[in-house]
Amino acid sequence: MPEKIKITSSHWVLVIALLVSGFACYLLVEPYINSIVMAFIISMLMFPLHEKLDNLMPTHKNISSLLSCIILTFIIVIPLLFVFAAIVQQGSKFSQNVYQWVTHGGIQTLFNHPLVVKGLALANQYLPFDGINPQQIAQKIAQFATSFGTNLVGISAKILGDATNFIMSFFLMLFVLFFLLRDRDTIIANIRHILPLSRSQEDRLLDEIESVSKSAVMGSFLTAIAQGIAGGIGMWLAGFPGLFWGTMMGFASFIPVVGTALIWIPTATYLFLTGDTTWAIFLAVWSVAVVGSIDNLLRPFLMQGSAGMNTLMIFFSLLGGIQLFGLIGLIYGPLIFAIAIVLFNIYEEEFHNFLDNQDNS
Template identity: 70%
Template structure:
């Protein structure tokens, strides 16, 4: 083969690579609006594949039916409890709004403001903190406005949820549709990925295994921790006299917020119980949330996310924080996944160029 032929072949390779990249970008732009559904379906397929494998083993000659059964099982597990859950939250939230309004209009907030500890806190704030002066009258006006508007805000939020229900249903069934093919053609898809990725088989195994492990650990670490904290926090709030399901859900959502987390809910609730005279329940709720709810975040989350690519706690923290900032709630999965893949690629780079890097360190 002549030198000219080598150059011509190399040039054709580059043309093919650039054409392929352009086509890939065009395909991405076409599916970008549905990318979240596709990625969630891929992650769920990794989580569900052991269950699907067991179903498929009972009917190996009918892959379409086994995949359909797996998708149906997932739909039943997710949709029915979710609908009942949302209905219960709306009911308890509406009742809470009414109770707040009655408490404010019947002198409860006025008595709260006259509590010695509240007066001391207001005096401290007005004297030492660089904010506008707070008076009982101003606070009363703001709380009265909040109590009257909270119900309408809740109704508006419920209407928005119902308005978005069509989009949610479409995205959900799109995810189920994609999941069906991912489960049915799992081996073909993984084989194609291995064939296309220009890495050795061992490197491909490490990369794909890491994607699977991090996807599982991100889902388990974030969402299962939120569910566990919501259940534990809701139980504590219910025992202390608050609507357990509603506030447990709020605690579950706030668990996604770095640093502050569930304290956004249980600290004000504890202070409210304390200044209204329920000292025993205030102490109980504070201790319960610090010990039980806090230990879930400190122990369960690191345990469930221990497969996150060897990332330390600081990396996981910034992966979650940056993921939420850039992608929204789905960033709880995307953030750790991007960081973990980067760590694996750095390790592969270190192995591939170890001789050169060692020589460079010595000179």
């Protein structure tokens, strides 16, 4: 039997001091916590490749870790630069076309469509707010289009700022990743030593964290990439800039419930109202049958590593994760749920006699 530990007042002081200092350390690293967490997750994904490099250079752990980070940089950064440049080019061209369409009466033609006129009339009749005036809407859209150049400068500045922040976060993540890959065994051994659990329980907890982290990344980001590619192809066939709108659909796929419909429904509606009925039907069918099926089939398949989590749990973990943490919540949400499930199972095992007696009483 394991030796019983007698808890003294000095132990409580030590525990409280440890919690306070731990919270203070968290406050210090909190601005960089997303980069640190992503480094942990990517280290799990990269470890099979790093292990091969480590076996080739068993006495040069620094070099093998550096090579792993360099390989990751080429895999992520270089393709992103080309994609970003193409998105900016296509987005700028598309914006210019929208500007020309609005300033040359396209919006007026759209509002004169019989279905739009009928829809606005029904809205004005039954909806409990002030009447919708097509002329006012057209005027505001025209004003926005007229000031588009100024808006574009502001948008470009924000994109540049976001890109700068992304680059800084990425290199911070690489810095953390280097040490995680190099000192992986030491870090895991220290975590095992600190956790007050049996070796089998530690294995279950760490395995579940690794499994869910991988499946969350694969399920969310690979699904977004696949939907972006499929949606971009459909948009391109319908006559829109494929790379730009495919990227927008990829980002929209992260939004629970609505997803890519946020992009393709307005686009298909626009095509229908402007007379391109065939392409409107094609885009709607393509988006439902192809793009939608990717989300319904690929995401659950890739996230099947979330052991013990049914579809409802996965849904709320993604929804709540985005609500609390933003985009990174797609990883945090399932991870928090999975850790809670494992801890609950451990609790059930440790107190099974008490729980059985409670059931029988």
